[in-house]
Amino acid sequence: DAPTFILGIDTSCDDTGLGVVALTAAGPQVRSNIVWSQTVHAEYGGVMPELASREHVERIDTLLPRALAEAGIALSDLDVVAATSGPGLMGALLVGLMYGKGLAQALKIPFYAAHHLEGHIYAAASEEGLQPPYLALVVSGGHTHLFDVTGGGEYRLVGATRDDAAGEAFDKVARLAGLGYPGGPAISAAAERGDPLAVPFKTPLQGQQGFEFSFSGLKTAALLAFQRGARPEDLAAGFQRAAVRSLVDTAVRAAEALGRETLVVSGGVAANRALRDAFGQTGLRVAFPAGGLNTDNGAMIALAGAAALRDGQPPSSLDGGAAAYLP
Ligand code: KG4
Numbered sequence: 001d002a003p004t005f006i007l008g009i010d011t012s013c014d015d016t017g018l019g020v021v022a023l024t025a026a027g028p029q030v031r032s033n034i035v036w037s038q039t040v041h042a043e044y045g046g047v048m049p050e051l052a053s054r055e056h057v058e059r060i061d062t063l064l065p066r067a068l069a070e071a072g073i074a075l076s077d078l079d080v081v082a083a084t085s086g087p088g089l090m091g092a093l094l095v096g097l098m099y100g101k102g103l104a105q106a107l108k109i110p111f112y113a114a115h116h117l118e119g120h121i122y123a124a125a126s127e128e129g130l131q132p133p134y135l136a137l138v139v140s141g142g143h144t145h146l147f148d149v150t151g152g153g154e155y156r157l158v159g160a161t162r163d164d165a166a167g168e169a170f171d172k173v174a175r176l177a178g179l180g181y182p183g184g185p186a187i188s189a190a191a192e193r194g195d196p197l198a199v200p201f202k203t204p205l206q207g208q209q210g211f212e213f214s215f216s217g218l219k220t221a222a223l224l225a226f227q228r229g230a231r232p233e234d235l236a237a238g239f240q241r242a243a244v245r246s247l248v249d250t251a252v253r254a255a256e257a258l259g260r261e262t263l264v265v266s267g268g269v270a271a272n273r274a275l276r277d278a279f280g281q282t283g284l285r286v287a288f289p290a291g292g293l294n295t296d297n298g299a300m301i302a303l304a305g306a307a308a309l310r311d312g313q314p315p316s317s318l319d320g321g322a323a324a325y326l327p
């Protein structure tokens with residue numbers, strides 16, 4: 001049987017992502033994944049929404065031919081288009097959403113609006129062919145959410161952060177310690193050279209009954225220690241250790257409480273080596289996204305589209321809009 005070719009588009013934040021997935025009876029396979037990461041934001045130390053939108057507009061049309069070529073298909077081979085409709089930066093979301101809808105309309109093929117977090121979840125779940133139920137921990141620059149995935153398209157929020165997202169905390173600690181942006185990879189590299197016990201960091205919300213997260217206390221502890229002269233690499237190592245502990249301990253407790261044996265960990269922070277190692281020692285079956293699918297990308301949205309197709313969900317209306325916030 002000929003595969004169904006699905007184009008996925010994500011422009012929810014500062015990465016322009018287009019990817020192609022081939023769906024066959026054997027399951028979905030990522031054929032291409034082109035990500036243009038915007039660098040204009042570096043001098044501001046954070047994402048400037050209006051600049052992000054403009055960059056998406058400038059780039060998206062040049063990335064489509066590349067995504068198709070790398071997948072080895074022509075535009076006319078596309079069967080389905082999926083694009084992120086939220087959550088994210090409104091102006092940025094609109095670029096990819098309108099582009100995807102226009103493409104679907106011009107090619108007269110179905111269109112699926114995708115939830116950005118579903119993309120993150122399927123980035124890990126699809127590769128391994130996981131079937132619900134499983135727990136999904138999405139840890140990125142904007143999100144720290146723990147979901148119980150009970151069926152196709154069925155998610156129950158089990159816990160979330162009370163304040164900063166995990167990736168946001170990595171970014172903020174890196175910035176205050178002068179380690180650069182984006183902070184995740186910078187902290188991870190610096191931590192290799194640091195002593196995780198040189199600066200005391202308390203694991204957040206230790207002893208809680210629920211499954212919430214909190215990272216602003218770690219950020220404050222890092223700032224105070226930095227002002228007292230702690231070495232940046234020791235701060236990085238200590239902060240990372242506490243952040244990883246909090247994520248792993250909470251997810252493992254939730255898995256035990258809900259009787260889940262499989263865990264999906266995805267989002268930008270899932271690229272973190274220490275986090276992967278710690279989850280590897282939990283005894284749970286833990287699935288991470290393959291390379292290039294951790295941080296924001298289009299292939300994960302194509303995978304979410306493939307899952308919607310396989311679950312028999314009807315295509316989305318071309319009248320639907322973008323949403324900065326979504327349940
Ligand atoms: O999923 P993503 O690309 O964008 C959002 O949807 O937010 O995640 C980006 C976040 C950033 O905060 C970045 O610092 C973090 O993921 N990140 C990491 C690593 N690589 C990226 N955090 C920890 N360790 C890493 N190796």
Ligand code: ZN
Nearest residue numbers: 120140295296
């Ligand atoms: Zn994301």
